[in-house]
Amino acid sequence: MIYCATLCFFTLPESIYFFYSTMSMTEIKAIIFDMDGVISDTQKLHALVEEEILRRYGVNLSPEEITQKYAGTTDREFFEKIFNDHNISVDVENIIKEKWERMIKISKNNISPISGAVELIKNLRRNDFKLAIASASPHNFIKLVLEELNLKGKFDVIVSAEDVKFGKPNPEIFLLAVKKLRVKPEECIIIEDGINGIIAGKKAGMKCIWFTKEENKTKVPADLIVNDLKELTIAKIKGL
Template sequence: MDGVICDTNPYHSLAWKAYLDKHGIASSEEEFIAHMYGKSNSYILKYFFKREIVGEEFDRMEFEKEALFREIYEAHVKPISGLIEFIEDLKANGVRTGIATSAPYLNMEMILSKLPLRDKMQSLLASEDVNAHKPNPEVYLKSASNLDISPERCVVFEDSFSGVTAGKAAGAKVVGVLSTYKKEELPVCDEYIVNYEGLTYQKIKEIVG
C-alpha cells in the first residue's frame, strides 16, 4: 500500500520525525531510507530506541505514531498516477486483486475510505494479520491463499527492499515501483515502473508468462 497505492512515505517521514522529536531522538532522511521505508513498526522502533519494544508498550507507541500519520496524511490521500485506471483494466479482465501491507489496519481503512478500491479487492491484509513481517513472505503467501491462486501465478507490486524480497521469497513475479528507491537500490525485479500510466492487463499477462 505505502509507496505502491499511494506515495505516503513523505508523510510517514513527517510523522516519524515529529514522534521521535517528541522523545528527544535525532533522525535523518538517510536513516529513514535505510531503516524506515518498507520496514515494520517493530523494527523501526527497535532501531531508533535501541532496544526491544514489545507488548502493551509497543501497542501504545505504534498507535501514537500511526495516529499522527493519519492526522497528517488524511487530507492528502491520492493514488499514484494511473493506478485506478490500471486496476479497472485488471478487473475488466477478471484478475483477482488484493492489498498486502505492513501498515496497521486503521491506515488501510483510512486510505480505502478515500479511494474507489475496496470493492475491487478480494483480499485485504494488514500488519495485524501476520506473525512475521516483510521480508518474510507470509503476507504474500496468505494473500495468494485468500485469492485462491498459487503464488507463482501472482504479481506483487512493491517499492521497498524488504517488500521485493518478500514477494520473491513467496515465489511471485515482482514489479518494482520506483516511488521511493531507484532501480539499482532494489533486488532484481521482473519489471519496473515509475507509475501506472499506460500499464495494462496485457503487460501483466506477459510478465506472468
C-alpha cells in the same frame, strides 16, 4: 504433422511463434499491491511522523533513510530496532498508538493517489484479475485510504501487518495473501515500491514489479522495473 511443425517452427508468423513460446508460461491470476507508495501517496507521511517521534528521543533519521531502510517492516519491528540500537527504554505500544493517531489526523481529506494507480486497478478488475493489498499499515488506515480514493470493494483480499508476526522482507504477509486469494505463488505478481517488499515477494516465489524513481536499479531482484504505473499494460503483466 508434428515433424513438419518442428521443421517449420522458425518460419511461422511472429504471432504464432509468440503463441508457442508462451504456452508453457504460468498464467497470472492475481496481483498483490503494496499500498503506501504504490496506491496512495502516503509512504512519505509514515516517514515524516516517525521522524518526528524519533527526534523527540534524540534519534536523528531522515524521512529518506527511514523509507529506504525500513519500508515494509511492521511498526513494532521498526520502533523496537531503532530504540534498542540506541539503548532507549520506551513503551513501544504507546509509541505505535501515538503514530497512528497522528497519521489518521493528518491523512483525513489529505490522501492522494499515485499517478496511474486507480486506472490500473480498475483495468485489472475489468480483465478478471484477483486483487489484493498486502500493507504494513493497519486495517483502519487501509480502510481510510480506500474510502478516500473511492476504491472500496475493488480488492478481493486485504492483509495488514496486524495479521502477521513478521513484516517485509519476511514473506509471511504475501503468503497469507496468496492463501486467502486461493492461488499459487507463481500465479501472482506483486507491485511494490520498497526493496524489502521485493525481497519478500521473491522469497515467496512470486513475480515482482518494482515501482521506483531510483536511478540505481541494479541492486533489486525485480522481474520488471517501472517509473510510472501507466507503463503497466495488461499485455505486459500477462507477459511476465
